[in-house]
Amino acid sequence: MRGALVLMLPLVLAGCDSPLSTLTPAGPAARDIAGLWWVMLGGAAVLTLLVLVLLAMAFGPPRQVRARVWTHWLGLGLSFPVLGAMLAAGLWVGERVLPRDDGALQIKVHAVQWFWEFTAPSPDGPVTTRDRLILPAGEPVDLIITSSDVIHSFWVPQLGGKMDAIPGRENRLRLQADAPGRLAGQCAEFCGVGHAVMRFEVEVVEAGDWEEALRDAANDGDAEDD
Amino acid sequence: MTDSTAPGQQVATPADARDDTLAIAPNPPRRALGLHRRLSRVWANDPGWWGHVTAVNHTTLGLRFMGTALVFFLVGGVLAMLIRAQLATHDGAFLDTELYNQIFTMHGSIMMFLFAIPMLEGLAIYLLPKLLGTRDMAFPRLTALGYWCYLFGGLIMLTALLFGVAPRDGWFMYTPLSGATYSPGINADVWLLGVTFVEISALCAAVEITVTILRQRAPGMKLTEMPLFAWYMLGTSVMMLVGFPPLILASVLLEIERAFDWPFFAVARGxxxxxxxxxxxxxxxxxxxxxxxxxxxxxxTLIPVLCRTQIMGYGAIVASVLALVFLSFGLWVHHMFTVGIPHMALAFFSAASLLVAVPTVVQVFAWIGTMWQGRPQLVLPMYHILGFFLTFVMGGLTGVMLAVVPFNWQAHDTAFVTAHLHYVLIGGFVFPMMAAAVWWMPQITGRERVRGLGEAAFWVILIGFHGTFFIMHLTGLLGMPRRIDVYPDNPEWVWLNLTSSIFGFVMTIGFGLFVLDMALQAFMGQKQRRDPWRAPTLDWAMPLPAPPYTFASIPAPQHLDLPAREVITILARGEGLLPGAPRDRRELLTTSLGTARPDHVALLPGNTALPLGLASAIGGFVLLMLAGLYALTLLPLVLVAMLIWRWGRGMVRPVDDAPIEVAPGLSLPLQGWRRRTLGWTGSVCLLVANGTLFASLVFGIGFLALVASEWPGPEARVTSAALPWVAIAALMPVLGALAQRRSDALQRRGGDGSAAAGLGVVANSVAVAALAVLALGHMDDPTQHARDALRGVLAGYVALHALIGAGMAGFAMDQFRRAEITARHAGLLPVWRLWQDYAAVTALVAALLAVGLGMSA
Incomplete structure (x- = not known):
């Protein structure tokens, strides 16, 4: 069955437009994690197969077996290296995608039942957009995520993992988009009746065009207000 | 520990493995029918419908727990089908969002709290006395109380669903969404009060499972040799004692916040x-x-018998169980990887989460190794076991993936997690439980299975399950979050969801077939011969269906190594210990903790409606809380106190009984002669749970003081003028403990300790009065800040314990006056001592914490 999935996936991914897919990464963090997934999937398939083969082989005449081989060599000897490798890989990827104090651009993300407010700094003062996040391509961005009502979770699957928006605290998430384009984001933590529609769009523009795009967005916002 | 010896296996154990000082002479054989008739009269439920109300027997109640849990499973399954119907298309107009939220919340809550936990409690209650060679659980009335609390709590939640006011904040009820601001109405209260009501039954079960395993094993059944199922249940019950109190505390705090506006979770007020x-x-x-x-x-239990061999690695498996119990308390944060915890802390919990896989892997390989060393028979229970292996291994592997922090950041709160948890819970619980059902149904019904249908049900369930949930991993990775009802902008998820929905209905048909199969067996099966599986364990050493008294005589050490079919007649003829019911009362044997030496004869209470009455009184409290009639809740609480007093009076036994000869040359005293009765051990268990609750409260205080943003709060109004009252409240329970010791000393000398016990009443009452003075005159408004609310909770905790301490002292005083406490009979004194010491220690800690939270000069 695992094999079938592996065969199936490319078809799915090629055939469909998947704006929220973690498997079509559009940034380094999501790409690292997707890589982690594919390796883990392969390992899981091998281990599942191993268990099934051992089970199938059990159906037969009784064998002389030594308990220690099963409980110690297989039970401990197999699991520790596998789990140790996973822990190391997880830590390595985790460290790579963590925010650093390197003066990266900071955008404030404020979650409200049931919409998103993004506030970016610009020469003309902070610009706030609603349900629309504008990012410069190829540059790391730190998102400062807050909420003032209930818990939400900020998630742009094609860029990286999610981060909760929790009343009373500021969470920081670093994302980076590879190239200009349109991506999608959504709330991932159940937050009431509007949870399913609490979505936003992510507009990635060339780094040089970012301030202008922000200015345009601000003007759009003014127009909407009128 | 050796790898190969499991108790009661068909192989002979080396003679030196058993403690040979524990040779117990057999009783002379008697007429089995005569024993059966008299025992049945003593142990059977009352006749007619009243018998259903007053039943306390573990077989009856175990089956009732499992039957009720099955009904809730079907209800939860119907809710799951409503969810799948809604998600089958991208703009499902089947349910509105509000109702959909109630349905998925109830699906999760029902499956966790009203199906899985009661089902395993029922299995343990039904099976443990039979497996351990005793006649009932340690506290039969507690079994019944647990059942009624479970039933009433479950009915409250179901009724709320019928009226459209069911909980709707997801089964883990995150605040602030579940707080009063964002969840007005009673929906969240239904969850908090209903689930806490049901948890009373979990705690009751945990206490008596622990005591039964530790104190009621057949003589000679050492802890280190008892059937593995008992080890697993011991681990489970300890985890329940330690695991449920944090949730009970959280539910109580949130309910107090919702009902009385004391802030614990509200950011603005600390x-x-x-x-x-x-x-x-x-x-x-x-x-x-x-x-x-x-x-x-x-x-x-099943695998070795189905493979006609012994379990491989008994010691390794016991070590794995203990490791799981320990480790599982160190990895809760892996549900919170996305809340913004520092990466190094995440690394610790990630490592712990990966480490917990190791004992599970050891068990899986021990089981497969057992199959290699034997000759597996491909019969229906084995089908379900293979279903378990396939499903659970995959669920375990996705679980390990989710323990990897960065992957968790992506997969958390998506359909991937939904898929994972169903693989683990259906693979790791439902498939084994179906194997168990097939296994023990002959014992329950005394009938054989109707061939064919069970196999069909298995295949339909297996195909339906994997068809539903396998591709759901992919759905999650393609970005579908949990708990959404529509996805109009994501046509790429439609075929995945539609497939899951179709197979979901297939799985439902399979479960329908499974239930039909059990019904056919119960009503139409052929009569089952004894010991159908040729099992080595004592649960099959009895006629089918199991008689209410379980064993006509208690197995002796020499019976433990014999196969069940040989032991049946020996025990039925009364050759074991404590044969029959010659004194026309429910008696069983208690043994020592480690080596299971005979200790004393315990008398169990008979049929009574008291558990129903007590559960109804608690139910009245819950309903009044739900209705918001807080002042009126005092009435059911007084009733609860009165019924508990009556409950205690029901424990009192005649004091002048002679020792009972349980076997030739072996006379044992009755329970009243021992200070460490079953009730004493049960009280220790309860205090372990209580201590965990208090420790959770201390953790909560520390957490808020260190982590919450609005600390320190506004200037406290409480001044040093309060200190004398704090000192009185803290020291009076200590005085109570001294009064208890004085009573103890007088009891040992055969003196009258009623005055000393009376001092215990006064001391505890003064503590309550001092707390009342503090609450009315000195403490800050608890709605002002979390600090003040926490102080209020500490005061309430100490007051409640002092009140109960006063009640116990009063009970002991009453027993002194009635001459029920004598030089030989300690009555309630040992239990009061445990409680009073606990109350004194917690009062001192609470006082230090309350003062430490700060006051103005």
Whole structure:
């Protein structure tokens, strides 16, 4: 069955437009994690197969077996290296995608039942957009995520993992988009009746065009207000 | 420990393995029918419908727990089908969002609290006395109380669903969404009060499972040699004692916040929503293993018999169980990887989460090794066991993936997690439970299975399950979050969801077939011969269906190594210990903790409606809380106190009984002569749970003080003028403990300790009065800030314990006056001592904490 999935996936991914897919990464963090997934999937398939083969082989005449081989060599000897490798890989990827104090651009993300407010700094003062996040391509961005009502979770699957928006605290998430384009984001933590529609769009523009795009967005916002 | 010896195996154990000082002479054989008739009269339920109300027998109640849990499973299954119908298309207009939210919340809550936990409790209650060679659980009335609390709590939640006011904040009820601001109405209260009501039954079950395993094993059944299922259940019950209190505390705090506006989770007034998450998952993760361990116990019991061999690695498996119990309390944070915890802390919990896989892997390989060393028979229970292996291994592997922090950041709260948890819970619980059902149905019904249907049900369930949930991993990775009802902008998820929905209905048909199969067996099966599986364990050493008294005589050490079919007649003829019911009362044998030496004869209470009355009184409290009639809740609370007093009076036994000869040359005293009765051990268990609750409260205080943003709060009004009253409240329970010791000393000398016990009443009452003075005259308004609310909770905790201490002292005083406490009979004194010491220690700690939270000069 695992094999079938592996065969199936490319078809799915090629055939469909998947704006929220973690498997079509559009940034380094999501790409690292997707890589982690594919390796883990392969390992899981091998281990599942191993268990099934051992089970199938059990159906037969009784064998002389030594308990220690099963409980110690297989039970401990197999699991520790596998789990140790996973822990190391997880830590390595985790460290790579963590925010650093390197003066990266900071955008404030404020979650409200049931919409998103993004506030970016610009020469003309902070610009706030609603349900629309504008990012410069190829540059790391730190998102400062807050909420003032209930818990939400900020998630742009094609860029990286999610981060909760929790009343009373500021969470920081670093994302980076590879190239200009349109991506999608959504709330991932159940937050009431509007949870399913609490979505936003992510507009990635060339780094040089970012301030202008922000200015345009601000003007759009003014127009909407009128 | 050797790898090959399991108790009661058909192989002979080396003579030196058993303690040869524990040779117990057999009783002379008697007429089995005569013993059966008299025992049945003593142990049977009352006739007619009244018998259903007053039943306390473990066989009856175990089956009732399992039957009720099955009904809730079907209800939860119907809700799951409504969810799948809604998600089958991208703009499902089937349910509105509000109702959909209620349905998925109830699906999760029902499956966790009203199906899985009661099902495993029922299995343990039904099976343990039979497996351990005793006649009933340690506290039969507690079994019944647990059942009624479970039933009433479950009915309250179901009724709320019927009236459209069911909980709707997801089964883990995150604050602030579940707080009064964002969830007005009674929906969240239904969850908090209903689930806490049901948890009373979990705690009752945990206490008596622990005591039964530790104190009621057949003589000679050492702890280190008892059937593995008992080890698994011991691990489970300890986890329940330690795991449920954090959730109970969290529920009580949130209900207080909702009802009385005391802030614990509200950020603006010094609370923190993450406190809820920590407390919830401190329960929630052990919960997964609480559900898995009994199922694994079933597997360790069934697999060797089905392979005609012994379990491989008894010692390694016991070590794995203990490791799981320990580790499962150290990884709750892996449900909170996305809340913004520092990466190094995440690394620790990630490592712990990966490490917990190791004992599980050891068990899986021990089971497969057992199959290699034997000759597996491909009969229906084995089908379900293979279903378990396939499903659970995959669920375990996705679980390991989710323990890897960066992957968790992506997969958390998506359909991937939904798929994972169903693989683990259906693979790790439902498949083994179906194997258990097939296994023990002949014992329950005394009838054989109708061939063919069970196999069909298995295949339909297996195909339906994997068809539903396998591709759901992919759905999640393609970005579908949990708990959404529509996805109009994501046509790429439609075929995945539609497939899951179709197979979901297939799985439902399979479960329908399974239930039909059990019904056919119960009503139409051929009569079952004894010991159908040729099992080595004592649960089959009895006629089918199991008689209410379980064993006509208690197995002696020499019976433990014989196969069940040989022991049946020996025990039925009364050749074991304590044969029959010659004194026309319910008697069983208690043994020592480690080596199971005979200790004393315990008398169990008979049929009574008291548990129903007590559960109804608690139910009245819950309903009045739901109705918001807080002042009126005092009435049911007074009733609860009165009924508990009556409950205690029901424990009192005639004091002048002679020792009972349980076997030739072996006379044992009655329970009243021992200070360490079953009730004493049960009280220790209860205090372990209580201590965990208090420790969780201390954790909560520390967490808010250190982590919450709005600390320190506004200037406290409380001044040093309060200190004398704090000192009185803290020291009076200590005086109570001294009064208890004085009573103890007088009792040992055969003197009258009623005055000393009376001093205990006064001391505890003064503590309550001092707390009342503090609350009315000195303490800050608890709605002002979390600090003041926490002080209020500490005061309430100490007051409640002093009140109960006063009640116990009063009870002991009454027993002195009635001459029920004598030089030989300690009455309630040992239990009062435990309680009073606990109350004194917690009062001192609470006083230090309350003062430490700060006051103005």
């Amino acid at each position: 609370g923190d929503p993450l406190l809820w998450q920590h407390l919830f998952w401190l329960f929630g993760h052990p919960e997964v293993y609480i559900i898995f361990l009994p199922a694994a116990g079933v597997l360790s």
